[in-house]
Amino acid sequence: MAEDRRPYRRETQEHRREALITAALELMAEGGPQAATVRAIAARAGITAGLIRHYFQSKDDLTRAAYATLMERMTAESLAASCATDDPAAQLAAFVAASLRPPVMDGERVRLWAGFLHHVRRDPKMHAVHEATYLNYRDRLQALIQALPGKGDPAKARVLSIACNAVIDGLWMEGGTLSDSFAAGEMEQIGLSAIAAILNVPLPPPPPAPNSAEVP
């Protein structure tokens, strides 16, 4: 009796792990942590549930990997924007603006991040990822600030970077969760003028947000 068994292809470990992480993040973003069950994740990744445990020791293990991936992605996206110019003030402005518009400032991102908070508390490994990511982001911000004329003092720059980072995070959070309450581009403007005030330094207008039209 040939029972019809689901056909499949063997894939590399890297491919499968990546697909599982992507599926987990998507599901968490759409329906919250409770939506990311092993079965739902497996289905979206195109495999059956049992295979998850072949690539991750447990579901928590997969969760950790997904969190690390998310945080690395967010930092990378923000950093990329500041590389287009050599002027320190313009770099800072681009960095801030990139953090306050899509895809970084986005409701799903905020909810995704929020959904991980409790895991971060409980799991030391996730706490380490959290702290490292935050400090990495803030250090980069501090470096941009120290590069400004007259802002070379590291101790002062640290305090300023904490404040500026808070402005960015707060606006990111509010813009993501209440996007209807703000006009397009309003968060970038507010963030830039607030940071210019905190630093007591003029900031040039940031590069415009890229349209959805891309090079083919």
Add this chain to the structure above:
Amino acid sequence: MAEDRRPYRRETQEHRREALITAALELMAEGGPQAATVRAIAARAGITAGLIRHYFQSKDDLTRAAYATLMERMTAESLAASCATDDPAAQLAAFVAASLRPPVMDGERVRLWAGFLHHVRRDPKMHAVHEATYLNYRDRLQALIQALPGKGDPAKARVLSIACNAVIDGLWMEGGTLSDSFAAGEMEQIGLSAIAAILNVPLPPPPPAPNSAEVP
């Protein structure tokens, strides 16, 4: 056969609902949303699980009530601090400082708030509570700003209140999740000087944090 049944006292509806809400919030704060099961909530509230559905139509219904309670409590605590003086600048300073120290700035509070975010997205009632609470808080902040000398323009005050609110929220979030990374009182100081810079107005030092020693 006298089966020994758990003894109980009848309580008022208000008492029971309050106990259930408190229990749900505590459990969510300690172990995340997943820890707040109907059985765990009932146990902490001192009743059996079945009774929850006697006071709330469903678990989601209880969750809604708990969220509303949390948000109202946080706003009230922040507002209370600003009533001790008549000077607008001092009121603002007290308001900001209260938001950036315990019990408002606290890791459990942040995680609690974060745990609700996904529910807020899905449930229109919770979204309404979220928006109302945020706007209420921000309106109060805007009122404090407009009371400052030379800051009477409502349109300008709105933008300033968004920025200041972002500073507060960002510092609240970071201070709550990474409390080890900051010295005691550091967040208040940073918040106050950042807001003073954004508003371009000097702010007096806020009232000191009340010690744990209380009037007997």
Add this chain to the structure above:
DNA sequence: ATCCTTATTATACATTTGTATAATTAGCAG
């Protein structure tokens, strides 16, 4: 005292969840 309402307990149930294990087969080595 007795009855009655209903708050409360206790139990049952279907579903879902993470995990574990056996059965298959894809794809490469020989």
Add this chain to the structure above:
DNA sequence: CTGCTAATTATACAAATGTATAATAAGGAT
């Protein structure tokens, strides 16, 4: 072509979860 390894499917399972309902008794009304 033939085996062999392990990637993959399929199935099973115990625990947990939200919900529903029957049994009980607390406490006021009469």
